[in-house]
Amino acid sequence: MSPPADTAALASTSGAPLAPLVAAQLNFVLSQANLPIRVGQIWSGCRDGRYADRFTLAIPFCLDYVYWDFLYNALSPKVAPDVVFGPDDEGFQPLVDFDEIGSGEKSCLANWDCRDTSALLSLIKELREFYIEYQKKRAAEVDDARLKFEISTVLSKEGIEVCTVSSNGRPDEVKFAVPLLDLDLAILVPGCPWKLPQKIHLQAVFPISRSYSSVPSAPRLKLVSTPDLKSFFSVDDVKLPPWLDGMCMAEYLPNLEENLKIQVVEASASIGSRRRFIEALAPTFGRPLEADPVHFVIPLQFPKHQPVLTLESSQHFNAQGLPIMSAPVNDYPWSPRWDPTEMESSLHCRFARSACNLYSPTWQVNLEAQEAA
Numbered sequence: 001m002s003p004p005a006d007t008a009a010l011a012s013t014s015g016a017p018l019a020p021l022v023a024a025q026l027n028f029v030l031s032q033a034n035l036p037i038r039v040g041q042i043w044s045g046c047r048d049g050r051y052a053d054r055f056t057l058a059i060p061f062c063l064d065y066v067y068w069d070f071l072y073n074a075l076s077p078k079v080a081p082d083v084v085f086g087p088d089d090e091g092f093q094p095l096v097d098f099d100e101i102g103s104g105e106k107s108c109l110a111n112w113d114c115r116d117t118s119a120l121l122s123l124i125k126e127l128r129e130f131y132i133e134y135q136k137k138r139a140a141e142v143d144d145a146r147l148k149f150e151i152s153t154v155l156s157k158e159g160i161e162v163c164t165v166s167s168n169g170r171p172d173e174v175k176f177a178v179p180l181l182d183l184d185l186a187i188l189v190p191g192c193p194w195k196l197p198q199k200i201h202l203q204a205v206f207p208i209s210r211s212y213s214s215v216p217s218a219p220r221l222k223l224v225s226t227p228d229l230k231s232f233f234s235v236d237d238v239k240l241p242p243w244l245d246g247m248c249m250a251e252y253l254p255n256l257e258e259n260l261k262i263q264v265v266e267a268s269a270s271i272g273s274r275r276r277f278i279e280a281l282a283p284t285f286g287r288p289l290e291a292d293p294v295h296f297v298i299p300l301q302f303p304k305h306q307p308v309l310t311l312e313s314s315q316h317f318n319a320q321g322l323p324i325m326s327a328p329v330n331d332y333p334w335s336p337r338w339d340p341t342e343m344e345s346s347l348h349c350r351f352a353r354s355a356c357n358l359y360s361p362t363w364q365v366n367l368e369a370q371e372a373a
Helices: 020-032 094-101 119-140 145-154 227-231 249-285 340-358 361-372
Strands: 038-043 054-061 064-071 082-084 161-167 170-180 200-207 220-225 294-297 308-317 323-325
Touching: 020 119, 054 119, 064 119, 094 119, 119 145, 119 161, 145 170, 145 200, 145 249, 170 249, 200 249, 220 227, 249 340
Parallel strands: none
Antiparallel strands: 038 054, 054 064, 064 082, 161 170, 170 200, 200 220, 294 308, 308 323
C-alpha cells in the first residue's frame, strides 16, 4: 500500500517541512498513483533552509523498486525538479533521448506548471515508461541466443517488464515480470476495499548462458501477487506447471494462465460459500461471532478445506497476559458438498465436545500449567 498522504510532512530528516508547492505535488502522488510508490528520505538542499525541497522515491519496477532522487529548489519552486537515477543506470538519460529524436517538446517538462498538483505524477509516469524501454533495450543486447528469442516472443505482451541483473560489473541474469490473467479482480470480489489494482505476475529469472554452456538452464519461476490480494487468493498455494527441456515462455504461459484462472474463479466462488457458512453459524453461536471466545479460521480454499476451531479462555491468561487458547480443532466430519446448515451442525457438535472439555480436570491442569509458564 502507498504511504499516507501526510508522510511528506512527517519524514523530513532536516526537521523542515516540504515547500508548499512541492508538498502538494508529492501528496498528490501518494494519494492518486495507481502504483505503490513509497517515500524515502526527505531533506533540504540548504544547510539552514526553511523548507525541505528534495526527496527519494521508491518506484515499482519489475517486481522490485528503483530509487530516484527528485531535487527541487525551494528558492525557485516554480522550476521543475532535477532527477538523479540509480548508480547502475548511468546509461539512462531520458532527456538526452528526447533531444536526439527531436521530440523534447512532448515531455511534460516542456510545459511544467508548478501549481499543477499532478505535475510530479505525470513526470514519474513519463520517466518510468522510458525506463521500461531502456531496460528492454539492455536485455536485448545480452549475448545469449535463447534470451534473444524469449525477448522477441514475449515482450509484445502488454505490461511485461524485464531487466538485467548484474554482479561484478557484468550481467548474470535477465528477470521478466509477466502480468497474468486479463481479469478485473475487483469485479470478482464485490465490496473489496482495495485502493490499488490487484495483479498476479510470473517472475521468471533466466541465467545468461556462456559460450561454454551447451544446455541452457531452466529459469527460476515464482508467482508474485500484490499484498492485498493475499486475503482473497494466495499464490503460495498454486503449484506451478513443470518447465520442460527446450520450452519457452510463449509455450509455458497459456497453460499456467488457464490453470490460474480456474483457481481464481474458484476462490471468488468461495467468498459466497464462506459468507453463507458464517450466516449459518450465527443462530447457534450468536452475533457478533468475533466477540465470542471462539475463533473460526476459514481457509481460502473453503469449502474444500474445513474451518479450524479454536477456543479461548476468558478467565485464564498466561505469564504474558494473553488469553490461553486451546489447540486448533479440525477433527470433525466434513464434506464440501454439504449445504451450510449441515456444515454448521457438524462443527457445532465438535464445539460442544470441546466446550465440555473446557471445564474438565485435564483442561484445568493444562490451564494451570500454561498460567504458571
